[in-house]
Amino acid sequence: MKIALITDYNILNTNHEINSVLSKISNLNPKTNNLKIDLLYISKQTIIKPITLEQVNEIHIYNQIEEPNNISNLIKVALHYNNIYTPDLFISCLKENQDAFIPQLASKLSIESFLNIESIKFDNETQKFNVIKPIYSGNVLGHYIVSDRAVLSFTKEKTSSKLIKVSNVPIIKYIDYTDATTLKDDIVTFEKVVPSGIKDAKFVIVCGYGVGSANNIELLKDYAKSVNAVICGTKKVIDLGWLPMNTLIGTTGQIISPDICLTIGVSGAAPLLNGIIKSKLIIAINKDKDARIFNYADYGIVGDYKDIIEKEHF
Amino acid sequence: MEKTEVINFFETVLGKERVVTNEEVLQEFATDITGLRMVQKHFGWKSENLASCILKIHTKEEAVTVMKFINENKIVSIPRTGGSGVCLGLETPSHSVVIDLSEMNEIIEINEENFTITAQAGVPLQVLEETLNKKGYTSGHFPQSLPLAQMGGLVATRSIGQFSTLYGGIEDLLVGLEGVLPTGELVFIKNNPRKSTGPDLRHIWLGSEGAFGVITEVTVKIFKLPEERVMQAFAIEEFQTGLDIIQEIVQAGWKPAVTRLHDKTEAKESYGPFIKEDEGVLLFISEGPQGFASLEGNAVKNVCLKHKARELGSKPLELWLAHRNDICDHLDMYAKQGAVADTCEISAMWSDIGKIYNEVISRVAKEVPYLVAVTGHSSHSYVQGTNIYFMFGAMCAPSVEAAEKTYNQIFGIIMETTLKYNGSIAHHHGVGRYRSKWMKEELGSSYEMLKKLKSAFDPNGIMNQGVLIPVE
Amino acid sequence: MKIISCIKQVYDLDIVLENDWVVDETTNKINIDYANLIMNPYDETALELMLRITDSSKDIKTEVITIGNKKSEAILRKALAIGVDDATRIEIDHELINNPFNIAKLLHHKIKDDKEVKLVLCGRQSDIFNHGQTGQILAEKLGWSCFTNVFNITYKDSYFNVSRTTSSGIEHIKTNNPLVVTVTQSPNMFLRMATLMNTMKAKQKPINFISKELSEISEDTNEKFYNLEKLTVEKSKKNCIYLNENKNKSINLQLSDLINNSLNKGVK
């Protein structure tokens, strides 16, 4: 069986994203189950030195692509590889547009596709992959049996899980593939936004609808500053425009795992919970003693947050 | 007297930090959360009339000193606790003073022998209830504003809770009270189970809405947490059938703590998956000592089935219990979408309540051009009649004036229809400044009594001027 | 020109009670049938974006499509009541085809021959199965551009201006190629409300209907696709320790001590 891991992350630096995927597929026991893992590296980099990369058998370097980030180029590369090797599984690990790449490749190949799965297993008896992914907005886990082949990605999150080190040096192959992209005449401009800094923060404050107003968020920002925390919000808060879009936490936003996550006026809907559940410590402030968030918090404070956050800020 | 002099005086009594003059805060305290203001704020409304200051009172002695000064200097003053009023009762005329008792928030005593709890005016009902729950008791008082309201305001507005059909309104729960009269006297009404000593003076305070003085402390009843609870819901085809069922149940002598009837529009919105097209929903909770609830539950069920209501089980009640106060977090939802929305609760005798409901629903639907919805439910029932709690929402041009026009039109229809059938224009939200214009008609010949009471208690007309009785 | 918005009726999962998240052993299902049926929130945002385009370009025709049973017409009527011109329901049992592949196939079947259509909007994701792929697959089948995570789209002088979030910032695309967008959360993009009068009028409007037979989905091809073997509920509840106000230490002091202690521990 063959797995193709597609990436445009720089594999020369010990790359966190790639390692995170590799650690998540290490439970497939590639050796005993005779699964071969190829890494498709799409980059303009012409030549690379041998590197160690656990579990990977071969690195296929596609380095003659003009616009490596362009979706249709990515799909072409995958199809090129597919024509030769027909992998059982494509795993995507891309910087951008993963959510467009996966379904479109699957559609081209008429195979199944899964975005943001939690884990994958291999059933040696049936020789089938089992995909486990959150459904019902993350209240439930769905266990899918992949019928034939599939394209998928894992949720992007900071993982602490370590790779088993076997100092494997994969074979490097340079793939002779060029394709003149027929670029669309779209005019694309890019606007940089202030990075939220949420992923790396040790202390994160999640504001929910219960915070009450954009004005209150400003006050909480002062508080956050004073305790060295980064501030972010739930979907309702983003919908209201109280915080910028890149500060959304949850299934459709960012998954975080800081040392402390303090939630203020957050009810604890599953899609939000999934974003914070891996925090080392969760403290919840909510005035409703029956709020769902308390079931998943280490510490809880029942009350109006304005009476609890140090007075000077209100 | 000069504004600075006034503020100076208060600062010497209370200290600088307890006399708030920050303009932003004054603006926030310039009104309450009446639906009209919620949407108007969204369209840029700001009060032109700000109070001179807000006084954070901590003791009854302070309250006495402040009241004496206010009376001598004829300064209009607005008592305030939770700020959850919905009838413009907290609007500040310019140069007025807000007497804020929300920081007087000590629970003084839970008396487990006499089953009472004594609390200062600023104790939030939620805190009171949770404190009681820990000891195995309940206040039996569950207004939807439970997360917002405080004891003083609850008495001053004659509030009522969602479990009232068993426990009663605040008038049934209040045992004794302490307050300061507009002229500065501290008065105390002692705790007794009942008495026959002339008019019940508690009733001067119940529904006084700040117009007769400041409530500083209240004693209310407590109850044992119920041992047993029976929850059941039913679907009915006609609103009137629902009313008939409730009438029969309460007149038979049963008192299901929660007795609610939602019309088809509300039923669809909240209990859609349980019902068929165009059905309304009846919700009942019976509670009390072991055996009592199931006995009552059976009786309720029998009446419902007799009227061909369809059983829906207890799930709708579980949902209702979990989500009944969510609205407190979403008050300005409609306003954000540019709609005027509010609620209006009235009451009437059994003979008339159905007519009022029908006429209001059809008139509002017909006459209000950009109506989104008008719905109604009955939620507090009595042997003689019940209430209807209307909810309405309508789109309007994005201006303060357009919002007011639409609001007045809908409210007007409800008030007019209610009075036409001899109903009462306010079942539990109070009168405030908004409904005072209908008070003459509401009270008829007894309006004179209200005016005399007001001038006797508040000769200078300073206490929350404009509520209950309009300024002429 | 015509714009299509694809909308879906879903359960309002926010109201489901915590204790009801259990898998029924015999049916392998979660029983949440009591939850209200609403329009998927992301579809609401997409629909509002569509209506804002036509607010300023009156000559653009709009249509909503849903795939579902008779009940799901409720959301179509709502769309008609707030100003959408046309509504189509593709009749199919969701249980049978609950995967993005077949949903996209049905939508493609409906849209492909309509030369007027230049833009299709989908929500980025919906409950129950949270695949988040329908729009993208539809775009691939149509051979159109596809933009995900779109939070704004306007139309001017024959060009669409699309704004979308990426992991590093915001991308603005000006295009006059036909396209499918999937819509994410967007600030202050609440779906407008219908007046009672328009709601009543919408009840009388016709809804186009495409039956299962016409939609070219054969049931046996679905069998082997997206085989959901079982459901599990695995959230581990914690034993929350509640902080209470006490005489020796105010609650905000307790909170700041807790924060400081854990941060110090984290550093070690």
Ligand SMILES: Cc1cc2nc3c(=O)[nH]c(=O)nc-3n(C[C@H](O)[C@H](O)[C@H](O)COP(=O)(O)OP(=O)(O)OC[C@H]3O[C@@H](n4cnc5c(N)ncnc54)[C@H](O)[C@@H]3O)c2cc1C
């Ligand atoms: C497909 C899909 C995907 C979704 N993805 C996400 C996602 O990624 N992230 C996300 O966040 N949501 C997501 N949602 C939305 C999610 O279901 C919830 O609606 C949302 O998380 C609720 O936000 P909230 O907790 O801020 O608001 P609410 O649920 O309204 O909770 C507000 C809370 O504040 C409390 N409160 C109010 N006032 C105070 C006060 N003064 N002091 C203290 N507490 C107070 C209240 O008791 C209440 O519990 C998604 C929904 C769908 C359908």
Ligand SMILES: Cc1cc2nc3c(=O)[nH]c(=O)nc-3n(C[C@H](O)[C@H](O)[C@H](O)COP(=O)(O)OP(=O)(O)OC[C@H]3O[C@@H](n4cnc5c(N)ncnc54)[C@H](O)[C@@H]3O)c2cc1C
């Ligand atoms: C979402 C919502 C739901 C509601 N549901 C209910 C309900 O179910 N049942 C119900 O009865 N009401 C309800 N209300 C109305 C309101 O909550 C009640 O009227 C409540 O009793 C007000 O209490 P408060 O402490 O907020 O008073 P405030 O709003 O502060 O004051 C209300 C009035 O009382 C006067 N007052 C306040 N404190 C004192 C005092 N110490 N001495 C003298 N006068 C005083 C004020 O001058 C004002 O006129 C609801 C309101 C909202 C916003």
